[in-house]
Amino acid sequence: MEAVPIVLDANGQQLSPTTAEKARKLIAQGKAALVSEEPFTIQLPYSVELPPRPREVEREKVGQGKRLLLHICCGPCSTYPIERLRGEGFQVTGFWYNPNIHPWQEHQRRRESVQKYAEAVGLPVIWHEKYEMPLYLRAVVGHERFGERCRICYRMRLEKTAQVAAEGGFDAFTTTLLISPHQNQALIRQVGEEVAEEWGGGALEFYFENFRRGWSERGRLTHEHDLYRQQYCGCIYSEWERYNEGHIDGLLLVDSLPIGQVKP
């Protein structure tokens, strides 16, 4: 059986192959010229404009022309999302608001590492200057169990982000919490979409993306920029859980000692 012939247009551009039988027929009809027998190659007398190959088509970027406010929980977790969001065309501004972080010195260390990285990559940041830890503690009283308190914690931070985004005329907001495998991504998304609706009324988008795929890049950038790595999620309960076995609910503090009934 004859080899599959190569078909060229008038400019020498390679086209889709044809069968040897059809190629011979085109030559016989004067509709193509024989270029070589080995390899069997024919050339058409006209040029063909081919559609660009899929990989050459510039993919439309989801963030093109959009301003996005990025809630940042810590320096390491900000690394990949900033890079990724910029790559997607977003004009990114950082936002710092983490009243859950305990104690104040830990809060400051994380804040400083965000500042350090933001300066290194030229990221503008809106800083919520107050340390509102008492608001967080008040909000989770009676809901200290892991997961239950996290929902409240996500809401506090994302609600503030949505508010600042709406007031600042941003198109979208999101959070670096979405990179952590220790966080509940589905719950963050749900809360994010709820507060987007509440504050933006359809004009503000909670941008969800699974940033976890950038976890190793996060590690590389954290190392490269020598950023502070925290040892626990943030709140006083997560600190306890980090250094003790199991979750804080194991203590049953909340159930056994209702508010106002603490024995002297």
Ligand code: SF4
């Ligand atoms: S464990 Fe983390 S997400 Fe959950 S409440 Fe504490 S700081 Fe917030």
